[in-house]
Amino acid sequence: MYNAGKIIPGLLIFLGLVTFPFWSNLGRAYDVPELVMPEAEEECVLAGDWMRANHMILLDDWRDLAVRDNKRLFTNDAGKRFDMSLTKTCLSSQCHANKDTFCDRCHDALAITPNCWDCHVVPTIGEE
């Protein structure tokens, strides 16, 4: 073996970098974030499973419909009607009143910084 003094440390540095996910988590277990579900309401505007993966698309559509086309009424598959509003419908006191224990739990875990709250007020003032 030639130039082992340079090649071996270089290889070890590379192996250290690519195994970062493994050694940085050594001896740790992952606590799955628990979401606090609303007590008053049973059903979301659409099926829960679908919402878990697709809520951002729905909210984006709602925003465009409300802001650009002035359409503010959403009818779901069951024929139930909702106000297309993040603050008044989703984050209402009946549903996900607490952003910290619902929205942020997943977003923080996945380093997602949605720009919803650049405009929307988080409705906590009414509760306190």
Next chain:
Amino acid sequence: MAVWYSLLLVLGMSLFVYLGAGLLGLQAIFGIVVPYAAILVFLIGFSMRILGWARSPVPFRIPTTAGQQKSLGWIKPSKVDSPYTTWGVVGRMAMEVLLFRSLFRNTKAELTEGKLAYGSSKWLWLFGILFHYTFLTIVIRHLRFFTEPVPFFVQALDRVDGMLQIGSPVIYQTDVILVAALLFLLIRRLVNPQMRYLSLPADYFPLFLILGIALTGIMMRYFAVFKVDLLSVKVLAMGLATFNPTIPEGIGVMFYIHLFLFSALLAYFPFSKLMHLGGVFLSPTRNLPNDSRMARHVNPWNAPVKVHTYEHYEDDFREKMIEADLPVEKQA
């Protein structure tokens, strides 16, 4: 032929996962066994290749030079393009690895008006470097699935990457650039007859494979039909990282195709041209100083040769040489 063979291989693998993880429900194999096996093959295979190269002797200096060699004091040497010090080599390697400097010198030969003409051709360099840096960014960004809490640099990178804030979830610039660069690298091989003639499955397959990884990822992120619950993905990823693997319910089959294609890339890596990741550092034409005129490099395993120098010869025959009036260097 090589194109179709490579494309079919990637499509076939996707179909294989669709059948296995999607229809037969073998998520444990595609979500746990395959990734672990691929990582093992990658780590061991990569190390073996590097150690194999390290065993190859390079007794003499064979750098490719692109500048004036160090010689007489009044001739200005090129410190980086014909390096003669360790720091010169380090500078040259850094520019090669980080900026693809030798590819920047890429030229194109063309017949214009019956004459052969060479011109600068930077497209390959541009799309090559775009591909490599966007791919690196995407790999680092994926650390958000493997760390808790997510490190600052991953969050910062994520935010910079999505800073255009188009749509929801926001479009990553790297996703767009990566696919564009991959398509350029692929089309370059297809439209030019000479390139096409000398392209092999080993050239097309990694391109299609990475394109497959990118497209499955993009479909999962931006298209409602294929979207998956990211938190479940993180649970699976953290399970792998903490050696406590679990298969959460309800992750779409698109995720398993994405994961399998990436596992295939990892496992294929040590046996392929992709090893230039490690090989670039071990290229004797780049990492050696051009100092053959400053230091004598003796082949270390030369067989010992019994030599009879002129001085010894003269010692043996000096008197006879003087008698015959032959000139001698040392008088008796």
